[in-house]
Amino acid sequence: MSSPQARLFDPVPVADISLPLLVPSEGVPRQRGGEAGVGGETPGAAAGPAPTWPAIPPRVAISLATLAGFLAVWGVVTGLGLVPPLFLPSPLAVAERLLRLVNEGFVDATLAQHLGASLLRVFAALAAALAIGVPAGLAIGLSTIGRGILDPIVEFLRPIPPLAYLPLVIIWAGIGETAKVLVIALAMLPPVILATAAGVRAVDRNRVNVARALGATPQQVLRFVVLPSTLPSILTGTRIALGAGWSTLVAAELVAATRGVGFMIQSAANFLATDVVLAGILVIAGVAFALELVVRLAERVLVGWAGRS
Amino acid sequence: MGLIGLTGHLMKLTIHRLGVRFPQPRGGEVEVLRGIELGVPAGELVVLLGASGCGKSTLLNAIAGFSPPTEGEIRVDRRHVTGPGPDRGVVLQTDALYPWLNARDNVGFGLRLRSIPLKERRKRAEEALALVGLAGKGDHATWQLSGGQRQRVSLARALVADPEILLMDEPLGALDALTREQMQDLVLEVWRRTGKTILFVTHSLDEALYLGSRIVVLAGPPGRIVFDEPVPFARKALETGSKIKSLPEFSTARERLRAVIFTGVTP
Numbered sequence: 001m002s003s004p005q006a007r008l009f010d011p012v013p014v015a016d017i018s019l020p021l022l023v024p025s026e027g028v029p030r031q032r033g034g035e036a037g038v039g040g041e042t043p044g045a046a047a048g049p050a051p052t053w054p055a056i057p058p059r060v061a062i063s064l065a066t067l068a069g070f071l072a073v074w075g076v077v078t079g080l081g082l083v084p085p086l087f088l089p090s091p092l093a094v095a096e097r098l099l100r101l102v103n104e105g106f107v108d109a110t111l112a113q114h115l116g117a118s119l120l121r122v123f124a125a126l127a128a129a130l131a132i133g134v135p136a137g138l139a140i141g142l143s144t145i146g147r148g149i150l151d152p153i154v155e156f157l158r159p160i161p162p163l164a165y166l167p168l169v170i171i172w173a174g175i176g177e178t179a180k181v182l183v184i185a186l187a188m189l190p191p192v193i194l195a196t197a198a199g200v201r202a203v204d205r206n207r208v209n210v211a212r213a214l215g216a217t218p219q220q221v222l223r224f225v226v227l228p229s230t231l232p233s234i235l236t237g238t239r240i241a242l243g244a245g246w247s248t249l250v251a252a253e254l255v256a257a258t259r260g261v262g263f264m265i266q267s268a269a270n271f272l273a274t275d276v277v278l279a280g281i282l283v284i285a286g287v288a289f290a291l292e293l294v295v296r297l298a299e300r301v302l303v304g305w306a307g308r309s
Numbered sequence: 310m311g312l313i314g315l316t317g318h319l320m321k322l323t324i325h326r327l328g329v330r331f332p333q334p335r336g337g338e339v340e341v342l343r344g345i346e347l348g349v350p351a352g353e354l355v356v357l358l359g360a361s362g363c364g365k366s367t368l369l370n371a372i373a374g375f376s377p378p379t380e381g382e383i384r385v386d387r388r389h390v391t392g393p394g395p396d397r398g399v400v401l402q403t404d405a406l407y408p409w410l411n412a413r414d415n416v417g418f419g420l421r422l423r424s425i426p427l428k429e430r431r432k433r434a435e436e437a438l439a440l441v442g443l444a445g446k447g448d449h450a451t452w453q454l455s456g457g458q459r460q461r462v463s464l465a466r467a468l469v470a471d472p473e474i475l476l477m478d479e480p481l482g483a484l485d486a487l488t489r490e491q492m493q494d495l496v497l498e499v500w501r502r503t504g505k506t507i508l509f510v511t512h513s514l515d516e517a518l519y520l521g522s523r524i525v526v527l528a529g530p531p532g533r534i535v536f537d538e539p540v541p542f543a544r545k546a547l548e549t550g551s552k553i554k555s556l557p558e559f560s561t562a563r564e565r566l567r568a569v570i571f572t573g574v575t576p
Binding site: 210212213214308 | 373374375392393394395397398403405407408409419421422423436450452457463466467470476503573
């Protein structure tokens with residue numbers, strides 16, 4: 001009788017087991033994933049003195065090692081003279097050329113000017129693709145009429161390589177900036193439209209209904225429920241569109257450009273300046289990677305909730 | 310029963326000859342509800358009970374205005390229901406919270422739609438959170454909350470818009486048994502404090518008997534009302550708590566209700 005365990009099995013007056021009517025909230029907030037240490041011990045605590053630099057995750061370490069290995073093979077192959085420098089200059093020569101591109105430039109413009117021209121085209125095209133693609137995607141996702149009108153257009157446009165319609169765009173828009181931006185924008189449009197439409201179709205019906213029951217007008221449902229729900233998809237579409245845009249860049253700058261990374265690579269190829277070609281390719285890859293990181297950061301900041309609920 | 314109930318009070322909710330049929334993809338239509346007559350006076354907690362597929366959720370959706378009735382009419386006070394509106398708040402089985410908003414802004418969502426200033430919105434949201442036992446949790450992201458807490462936020466979100474009728478579609482169906490018991494007491498407490506007219510859909514006999522001031526049993530398809538009686542336990546539970554579940558009368562009523570649902574005959 002004195003032990004607290006025994007009390008559970010004793011007959012108790014009914015009044016004793018009644019609960020207060022307003023019960024406190026159950027449980028504590030969930031821990032964010034990963035914060036709770038398994039076993040309560042930090043890994044590596046027993047492995048001796050703490051390292052002075054932040055630990056590199058294994059996945060990143062493997063990636064860095066692969067990159068270093070690739071550079072090493074490249075260095076050895078060129079160092080031993082297995083491939084003539086005309087076809088493959090050494091990594092050092094390319095790095096040196098990159099530095100000179102930054103300082104002196106190539107074909108009347110520094111690397112920053114080439115890159116600025118290219119980025120301007122890609123971002124102008126992205127702005128256009130989002131301005132047209134997001135409303136079009138909403139129309140496809142929200143209305144049968146919108147889907148009926150726009151679906152065939154998108155499906156027609158999507159599989160055509162931008163190079164195929166480049167001549168047509170030049171006939172229509174001339175050889176100025178407009179044609180270049182237009183070609184890049186056309187390449188970016190389908191991923192933005194399709195991702196937006198898929199996002200709209202995936203909007204939880206219940207979330208819409210709850211808003212309607214709270215008195216939301218159709219415009220308010222669109223603004224406060226559909227658009228925020230669709231934002232993760234739109235950002236995914238933006239990532240894919242940026243990739244498509246960069247791939248189209250060089251082709252768009254083939255025609256009557258005087259600046260741009262793609263144009264720089266093309267001119268360098270005409271002079272057989274392979275080091276410039278390689279440096280240009282590295283710059284395109286590096287900038288594309290940096291943009292990818294920016295969009296991922298935007299995803300974390302804007303739609304950090306996605307995938308958690 | 311018309312606008313005036315047996316007690317002479319104006320009905321808060323009146324449903325007359327309601328029928329709902331859904332068109333089938335391959336032609337024809339399926340009848341989900343037939344000839345529903347229901348009058349709910351203000352302040353009642355009506356539990357809609359029935360087996361899966363009997364049309365309880367369809368009835369609630371029709372009252373909420375999500376799906377229009379094929380025939381008949383639904384009125385709140387004297388107003389015809391033609392679509393969703395803030396006079397009828399909903400709490401669904403899936404909490405349907407907005408994960409891009411924290412708990413407080415989820416609760417204040419209905420006020421934001423009415424362009425109520427931020428300061429007042431926050432104040433009223435905090436009050437509603439306190440009412441459901443989540444005081445101080447306003448800054449939490451929805452994914453930091455447990456299932457029961459999320460459903461509390463969902464309830465607070467419906468309450469803050471001050472609806473005349475609260476429609477709850479199996480709101481506790483996805484919760485674990487212990488949380489569910491706590492939430493039942495919370496629903497009773499909210500009912501006592503706010504005096505709202507509540508329609509509560511469930512397929513749990515115990516929950517129906519414990520919460521309802523009146524139980525309406527639907528059978529179908531096509532769904533129709535086969536039982537409609539007042540229940541004494543909910544009002545008692547407000548005074549004495551969950552111990553009424555172990556009263557012999559409760560067990561007797563449970564068996565009787567079970568017979569109604571499975572045989573459609575009132576013993």
